[in-house]
Amino acid sequence: MLNFFSKNKAVTIQATAFIYEFCRKSKRDSAYKRKYRNIANKLAAFESDRGISILSNSFNSELAEDFICFLQNQNLKHNTIRQLYDGVAYMFRLMGKRGYAVNFSFEEINIDKEESTQVYLMLPELHRLYSLNIRDKNVAKIRDLFLIGCFTGLRFSDYSRIDTANFDGKIIKIKTKKTGVIVQIPANSYVRDIMARYNGNIEYRNSLYNFNCRIKTLCRRAGINDKILVEYTRGHKAVRESKRKYELVGSHVARRSFATNAYLAGIPAARIMLLTGHQSEQSFFKYIRIQKAENAKTLADHPFFK
Known part of the structure; x- marks a missing residue:
C-alpha cells in the first residue's frame, strides 16, 4: 500500500x-x-x-x-x-x-507553446451551417448545439448541458463548469429558435470525439472548405501542409467564433470578456482570430492609410 x-x-x-x-x-x-x-x-x-x-x-x-x-x-x-x-x-x-x-x-526545463493554426467561423458560414437540411435528429442536435456555442461563447462543457432553467427571458445565465464563474449572455434569434425547437431541452450525452467528428462533416457539407496553410513541429521536423477549413473545426471553435465575431462587430473587448468570463485581456485576445488578409482589407479604408 x-x-x-x-x-x-x-x-x-x-x-x-x-x-x-x-x-x-x-x-x-x-x-x-x-x-x-x-x-x-x-x-x-x-x-x-x-x-x-x-x-x-x-x-x-x-x-x-x-x-x-x-x-x-x-x-x-x-x-x-x-x-x-x-x-x-x-x-x-x-x-x-x-x-x-x-x-x-x-x-x-521549459517548453514554450508553439503558436498553432486556429480558425473561427464567420457569420455567413454560421448561417450556411444553420440552413443545412439534416435528416438525422441526433446529427441535427450536434449542429444546433455547436451553433449555440458560436452565438454565446460558452465552452462545450456548458453549451452541451444548457436548458430552459438557464434562461431568463432573452438572457442566458449559467455557472461555467470549468471556472465556476457565473456569466450572463443575451440569446440572439438563432439561439432562441433552436431552444424552442427542442422545447428547451437540448442536452448532449454522447462523446466529445463523436461531436468533433460530426461537426467537421457538417462544416464540409456547408461548404466551409477554404484552404488553410498549417505549420507546426512534429518530432524533430517543421511541417507545412494545406488543409481545408472544416478539418480544423472542433467544439472549441464555437467559443473562438463568438469572441472574434463580437469583436469584429465593434463590441468592446471588456464587454465581451464579461460574456465569456475571461479574467484578463491577454487570455481573451488569444481567442481573436482575424486573418491577416481580412485585417488588411478592413484597414484599407482607415484614414491612416488614405
Whole structure:
C-alpha cells in the first residue's frame, strides 16, 4: 500500500505508481483522470525504453531533457509534447507537496507553446451551417448545439448541458463548469429558435470525439472548405501542409467564433470578456482570430492609410 500522503522528506516513491494512485483517488471527471493516466503510460514507456525506474527524486533536468527527446522520437507534435511534459512536471510538484523527496532541477526545463493554426467561423458560414437540411435528429442536435456555442461563447462543457432553467427571458445565465464563474449572455434569434425547437431541452450525452467528428462533416457539407496553410513541429521536423477549413473545426471553435465575431462587430473587448468570463485581456485576445488578409482589407479604408 502506497504511503500516498507521506510527510517524510527523505522518502521517495516510484513516479508512475504515484500518478496511477493519484488518478484512482481523484474525484475529478474521467477526462481529467484519463489525461494523467496517459501521462503515466508515456513515462512508463520511457522507463522501459531506457531501462530505468524513475523515483520522485531522480527526475532531474538531465532526465527531463531525455524524456522530451524520447517524446520527439515518437513523432509527436510540439504542443502535445509540451502538454505531456507540463503534466509530468505538475505530478512531481505534487509529490513534493505530499512530502516525498523531489529533485526540482527539472524546473529548469521549459517548453514554450508553439503558436498553432486556429480558425473561427464567420457569420455567413454560421448561417450556411444553420440552413443545412439534416435528416438525422441526433446529427441535427450536434449542429444546433455547436451553433449555440458560436452565438454565446460558452465552452462545450456548458453549451452541451444548457436548458430552459438557464434562461431568463432573452438572457442566458449559467455557472461555467470549468471556472465556476457565473456569466450572463443575451440569446440572439438563432439561439432562441433552436431552444424552442427542442422545447428547451437540448442536452448532449454522447462523446466529445463523436461531436468533433460530426461537426467537421457538417462544416464540409456547408461548404466551409477554404484552404488553410498549417505549420507546426512534429518530432524533430517543421511541417507545412494545406488543409481545408472544416478539418480544423472542433467544439472549441464555437467559443473562438463568438469572441472574434463580437469583436469584429465593434463590441468592446471588456464587454465581451464579461460574456465569456475571461479574467484578463491577454487570455481573451488569444481567442481573436482575424486573418491577416481580412485585417488588411478592413484597414484599407482607415484614414491612416488614405
